[in-house]
Amino acid sequence: MEISAFTNDMQSSVCEFFEKCFAALGIPFSPSDRHADIADIEGYYMHCGCFRCLWDDSVLVGTAALRVMDAEDGVAELKRMFVLPEYQGRGCGRLLLNHAIGYAKEQRYSRICLDTRRELSAAQHLYRSSGFTEIERYNDNERAELFFELVL
Template sequence: MTHNSEGHPGWVVAPTPVRRSEAAALLREYYVEVADRYRLLHLGRRSTPTELERELAADSADDLIPPRGLFLLGRYDGEPAACAGLRALGDDVVELTRVFVRPQWRGTGGGQHLLIAAETAATALGATRVVLDTRLDLVEARALYRRHGYAEIPAYNTGDYAEIWYGKSLSPQPRA
């Protein structure tokens, strides 16, 4: 499964093993950015290398491996440029996580492509609903989710950094 559209021919999003080096590099950049934004806002400083390594080690990404999860890698003109993960929370609900577009490709439609590919993949996994949590300071992500039909929902988890939750119903995939 890949996703590409006429409007942004440079973007291709496809499932990729989360253990692949380019996936690991994107996840590291994601963690550095969101951790630094959080610490700058709340503590007035960036993350230390020790904090980052500890947090990366604690979050193995094993939940993004099929059959209970999936990692999507977005490429822009062939370059690894974005990522998103899906993890099954139940028989018909998946959680969208680790949505990230490298700064140099922001504004080129990457977030939209990730969401469309993630929703397509979620439907293929049998999901009828996608949920996610995020932080209030991640205003760009929140705007993207709202633009694509995600609505605020009650909390479904108690994550340390979860401050706002969104959900979206999906159309079931026709059975062959």
């Protein structure tokens, strides 16, 4: 397994990856609307954060992104933390999360926030076991039910 920074030549692989991930969750993939950030990784993440891809040889198996949420206070938001269903339970999520936390520390962020869904219990366990604590709602994402932060 290898983590690499997103490059534009990965764009089609990333879109295909998210199409699979969202289908597994029963969510239609909408790159021209709700998921516009996925169709333009460079524009949404690379100038104000990072987007990382986890590869098993030539297969994209996971992603994690950070974007600046509040530059003045040094707050980043963890976004697009996904692992293909067939790779879940193998430590891929922890590998990606640890990488994102390391990046946030290098950039001197003070904390990382994230939102998730109640049904994603494995993700919640990963976040809690990595030191994230539950907080009040901080955004208007209607699909999100739980909100966490990690003070760095």
